[in-house]
Amino acid sequence: MKQKHNERGVQRQHFGGEKGRDGGGARCSWSLDHSQEAWRTPQDFLTAPSPAGSDKSAVAMATHIRAEDRFFWLVWQFGVTEASGTMLRTGMRLLALALCVSAGGDFDWTKNEKTSFYYGTFPTGFSWGVGSSAYQTEGAWNTDGKGMSIWDVFAHKKGKISSNETGDSSCEGYYKFKDDINLMKEMKLNHYRFSVSWPRILPSGLRSEHVNEKGIRYYSDLIDLLLDSKITPVVTLYHWDLPQVLQEKYGGWQNASMVGYFNEFANLCFERFGNRVKHWITFNNPWSISVEGYETGEHAPGLRMRGSGAYKAAHHIIKAHAKVWHTYDMKWRSKQKGLIGISLTADWGEPVDVSNQRDVEAAERYIHFYLGWFATPLFHGDYPAVMKEYIGTFTLCSGRKSGQQGLGASRLPVFSPQEKSYVRGTVDFLGLGHYTTRYVTQKNYPSGFGDSYFADRDLAELVDPKWPDPGSEWLYSVPWGFRRLLNFVKTQYGNPMIYVTENGVSEKMQCTDLCDDWRMQYFREYINELLKAVRDGVNVKGYTAWSLLDGFEWDEGFSERFGLYFVDFRNKNKPRFPKASVQFYKRIISSNGFPNQREVESWKRKAVETCSSSNQLLAADPLVGHMEMVTEIVVPTVCTLCILLSAVFFMFLLRRRL
Numbered sequence: 001m002k003q004k005h006n007e008r009g010v011q012r013q014h015f016g017g018e019k020g021r022d023g024g025g026a027r028c029s030w031s032l033d034h035s036q037e038a039w040r041t042p043q044d045f046l047t048a049p050s051p052a053g054s055d056k057s058a059v060a061m062a063t064h065i066r067a068e069d070r071f072f073w074l075v076w077q078f079g080v081t082e083a084s085g086t087m088l089r090t091g092m093r094l095l096a097l098a099l100c101v102s103a104g105g106d107f108d109w110t111k112n113e114k115t116s117f118y119y120g121t122f123p124t125g126f127s128w129g130v131g132s133s134a135y136q137t138e139g140a141w142n143t144d145g146k147g148m149s150i151w152d153v154f155a156h157k158k159g160k161i162s163s164n165e166t167g168d169s170s171c172e173g174y175y176k177f178k179d180d181i182n183l184m185k186e187m188k189l190n191h192y193r194f195s196v197s198w199p200r201i202l203p204s205g206l207r208s209e210h211v212n213e214k215g216i217r218y219y220s221d222l223i224d225l226l227l228d229s230k231i232t233p234v235v236t237l238y239h240w241d242l243p244q245v246l247q248e249k250y251g252g253w254q255n256a257s258m259v260g261y262f263n264e265f266a267n268l269c270f271e272r273f274g275n276r277v278k279h280w281i282t283f284n285n286p287w288s289i290s291v292e293g294y295e296t297g298e299h300a301p302g303l304r305m306r307g308s309g310a311y312k313a314a315h316h317i318i319k320a321h322a323k324v325w326h327t328y329d330m331k332w333r334s335k336q337k338g339l340i341g342i343s344l345t346a347d348w349g350e351p352v353d354v355s356n357q358r359d360v361e362a363a364e365r366y367i368h369f370y371l372g373w374f375a376t377p378l379f380h381g382d383y384p385a386v387m388k389e390y391i392g393t394f395t396l397c398s399g400r401k402s403g404q405q406g407l408g409a410s411r412l413p414v415f416s417p418q419e420k421s422y423v424r425g426t427v428d429f430l431g432l433g434h435y436t437t438r439y440v441t442q443k444n445y446p447s448g449f450g451d452s453y454f455a456d457r458d459l460a461e462l463v464d465p466k467w468p469d470p471g472s473e474w475l476y477s478v479p480w481g482f483r484r485l486l487n488f489v490k491t492q493y494g495n496p497m498i499y500v501t502e503n504g505v506s507e508k509m510q511c512t513d514l515c516d517d518w519r520m521q522y523f524r525e526y527i528n529e530l531l532k533a534v535r536d537g538v539n540v541k542g543y544t545a546w547s548l549l550d551g552f553e554w555d556e557g558f559s560e561r562f563g564l565y566f567v568d569f570r571n572k573n574k575p576r577f578p579k580a581s582v583q584f585y586k587r588i589i590s591s592n593g594f595p596n597q598r599e600v601e602s603w604k605r606k607a608v609e610t611c612s613s614s615n616q617l618l619a620a621d622p623l624v625g626h627m628e629m630v631t632e633i634v635v636p637t638v639c640t641l642c643i644l645l646s647a648v649f650f651m652f653l654l655r656r657r658l
């Protein structure tokens, strides 16, 4: 998931040669190569030890690359060196470690099997889907009684979004949902994940004020058509578009009253759609809502409340999730028999050196500050111990930021004993979004650095320049990280039922090649790591490719395309064109995985055969757009002029006769 280095008050420093990023066409033909040693049989896969030296490979590579100055140091420019090494400090550290650092459950950090491609299939009934969200695709921002959301307002402010783009019309999904369901039918999808725009059905955010029946009708029709098409709707209640009124009146997620308002909105959705929807996701990626909305301000509502705003927002979101789960449990579950989950997004954090305890702890902190921040309260009833220590006031522990800063109370809010038992166990399934990985090492931030979520973690993130990054600058393709993350979830949270709710890769705007080799490669390898995780015993029930269509990519506008379908945003009809990855994903779905080498190797070739004709269609699209302009503007204008002229001529003739 996106974490922009510059928004963390740090700069990316580049030591050494240029990365393979040249924009436009060159990137279109880039292939990802993660070639690895071959496995022999499925049984070998389940029992074989790590390939010789693989545990050490990250370390070796890191050392090697460091020697060559080839790492991109994402966080290093402050010149803050590691702890001064005095005896006293060492003693304190050991004590602090014993007292404060949360154990990583059964997760074995040293067991990183970067194994070769595994041929096999997913369990029967595994669900394949694609995802989207309301603001990113619907458009119709002020149509049919919809209220404003914080994203409508944010995107309309100059300088917030790349090229000042907005989601006003986006993919026009509000009008084209029937076409889109046809695309899904062709792919033989099992489920479709979409989100409900809160202000589309409750324009002021409050049920007591006004329910917009046209908005309800839209989602109701969408759900009906999906079910008619044998596609299971998976509905997200909050994919970031809070009603603007709630932001203005109460300060949005900074205010505890949001817990009740969100519950009312959710309750309305259960009442109107719950007879047909059985999979609910309360929040999409609360990390992003909190950090990008209230810490860095890159996202709506654009607030920069460093070191406190994100923690407060997260606290209310966790409580809101729990309240909705309890509402469903008490009021609807017995009748509707559905499930309530939450979608958490997290990168994997790999220790730079797995044999170095400090690196392992730093990596573990990275994951707890990301995923554990939300998952640990929901599964275990409280924030991860390591977050409480590092942000808290307890001065014996190595982090103790609030204490060092002379604050009486922790910037991380505290759950009361009642709240702990109220939030614990409120996840019927865990939605997991995952895109990329970072190497992580220990880095101390001085107390004078100021309040900051990022500094609270005391770590530095690094990337390997050999990792392919075909699209968004934060998104490096590191498939093995996916399996590691899934296994971490299994060990930390008691092997919960998981649906992968997001996974995919983007390309830049300039690249209009529908033969998206890099995306096929990304899906092939990430889904294969998922398969390995399933074989490891991780309880994954479904996978959602992100996303069905290119859409409004938040502060990046339309410049980053995640879609399986290309959307021509220049054309006001927003036509969709299949990228080669549509064919590729379709084959994974129809085979329920990767049946055998011979077949899988033919998939890419076959997919590429079809995409060249799509490329031609797309190339002709400006022409089509031009033709449309001719029929929709020029022809009517010329006709009107002719009629006017004839009328004048006719009157002139009449007058001459009289």
Ligand code: NOJ
Binding pocket: 001, 002, 133, 136, 284, 285, 345, 433, 502, 546, 553, 562
């Ligand atoms: C996570 C968000 O949930 C989604 O809206 C976004 O498009 C993807 N990440 C890609 O950045």
